[in-house]
Amino acid sequence: MATGRTHRPATRSRGIPEATVARLPLYLRALTALSERSVPTVSSEELAAAAGVNSAKLRKDFSYLGSYGTRGVGYDVEYLVYQISRELGLTQDWPVVIVGIGNLGAALANYGGFASRGFRVAALIDADPAMAGKPVAGIPVRHTDELEKIIEDNGVSIGVIATPAGAAQQVCDRLVAAGVTSILNFAPTVLTVPDGVDVRKVDLSIELQILAFHEQRKAGEETAAGDGAVPAKRSNADGQGPDGDVPAVMPA
Numbered sequence: 001m002a003t004g005r006t007h008r009p010a011t012r013s014r015g016i017p018e019a020t021v022a023r024l025p026l027y028l029r030a031l032t033a034l035s036e037r038s039v040p041t042v043s044s045e046e047l048a049a050a051a052g053v054n055s056a057k058l059r060k061d062f063s064y065l066g067s068y069g070t071r072g073v074g075y076d077v078e079y080l081v082y083q084i085s086r087e088l089g090l091t092q093d094w095p096v097v098i099v100g101i102g103n104l105g106a107a108l109a110n111y112g113g114f115a116s117r118g119f120r121v122a123a124l125i126d127a128d129p130a131m132a133g134k135p136v137a138g139i140p141v142r143h144t145d146e147l148e149k150i151i152e153d154n155g156v157s158i159g160v161i162a163t164p165a166g167a168a169q170q171v172c173d174r175l176v177a178a179g180v181t182s183i184l185n186f187a188p189t190v191l192t193v194p195d196g197v198d199v200r201k202v203d204l205s206i207e208l209q210i211l212a213f214h215e216q217r218k219a220g221e222e223t224a225a226g227d228g229a230v231p232a233k234r235s236n237a238d239g240q241g242p243d244g245d246v247p248a249v250m251p252a
Contacts, residue, residue, distance in 0.1 A: 029051070094119045109121060148178040
């Protein structure tokens with residue numbers, strides 16, 4: 001996923017690299033699964049495999065959190081869950097608004113994982129007057145005329161845009177003007193935002209195109225192998241290139 005800003009700092013204020021921040025949710029998901037099975041400790045190798053990264057990178061990532069584990073024992077699962085949740089800001093309740101309640105917006109509204117991960121859907125908003133008042137996931141849809149008031153009343157700082165591409169920038173501008181400083185964009189377009197506003201873009205078609213590229217490459221390798229050629233070296237488990245730092249294919 002890519003941000004909508006032209007320039008971004010290489011690290012956050014606490015000195016944690018953006019690449020590490022992007023992997024923390026992967027570790028948290030794996031740790032939560034271990035916690036639900038009442039597993040008390042986990043080795044770096046086991047956790048790295050569950051998160052889909054290599055163990056050396058995991059240990060380096062955790063060093064930024066000040067967590068080094070215990071030799072011969074591993075990492076305390078519950079403490080790491082708390083530590084990563086705190087670092088990601090998930091120990092507090094984050095009200096979120098979803099704008100655009102079509103098929104995708106409704107699916108997001110019905111997603112049960114928000115509440116368990118520190119997020120509360122404060123409002124569902126749509127421009128269609130016919131949608132106003134209709135319940136989706138038990139929440140009545142509200143018209144976009146109310147957007148600014150909803151954001152102010154609920155103290156919303158995170159907005160989700162699931163509108164058609166043509167409406168996304170206008171919605172984004174209104175969200176930002178109302179005080180939203182973080183946006184998750186599902187619309188198939190690049191948003192322009194001022195400094196101080198973070199945008200994460202989710203484009204399913206681009207992700208599928210990247211998978212198509214890999215499928216085509218694998219087919220080519222199989223053909224080459226059948227002709228007696230040596231297949232190209234594959235990247236490692238977490239998508240890094242041969243030097244261990246640069247991803248073989250950068251996500252969109």
